[in-house]
Amino acid sequence: MSDGQVAEVLVNEIPEGxxxxxxxxxxxxxxxxAPxxxxxxxxxxxxRxxxxxxxxxxYVVCRSGGRSAQATMALGQAxxxxxxxxxxxxAWEAAGFDMKADSDAEPTVL
Structure with a gap:
């Protein structure tokens, strides 16, 4: 995409797999x-x-979309x-999608 914009999808538009x-x-x-x-x-x-x-x-994700937009742009240019x-x-958490944590704690978005 041009002028600093990147393609975006909503969490419910991410295909299974x-x-x-x-x-x-x-x-x-x-x-x-996400699991x-x-x-x-x-x-x-x-x-990496x-x-x-x-x-x-x-599909690139971060906490709210800023860092993932940077990564999406860099990957797209490459x-x-x-x-x-x-x-x-x-948005993932708000949609009620499955999450897991690396501990026994309840998964949360920091």
Missing amino acids: AYLLDVREPAEWSAGH DAVHIPLGTLGE AAEVPQDRKV GWDAVNVAGGMR
Whole structure:
């Protein structure tokens, strides 16, 4: 997309089995994340981009949509078919979608 805009989808538009890339920080991820998401913090995405498949659409999520928009733009410019998840994990949680935490605590979005 042009002039700094990135493609976006709502959380309920993410297809089942989609590649969901979570670019939040480790503490945010540990507190609560989508069960099948892949975690690559935004700050390490440049060095770890090869881990992200290029043969399918990548749905990028953060807490509210800002960092994931940056990651979506960078991936798109580098040749990935990436789309930002509008509202991020806050929207995911508000929609009542499954989440899990890396502890026995109730999953939450930090």
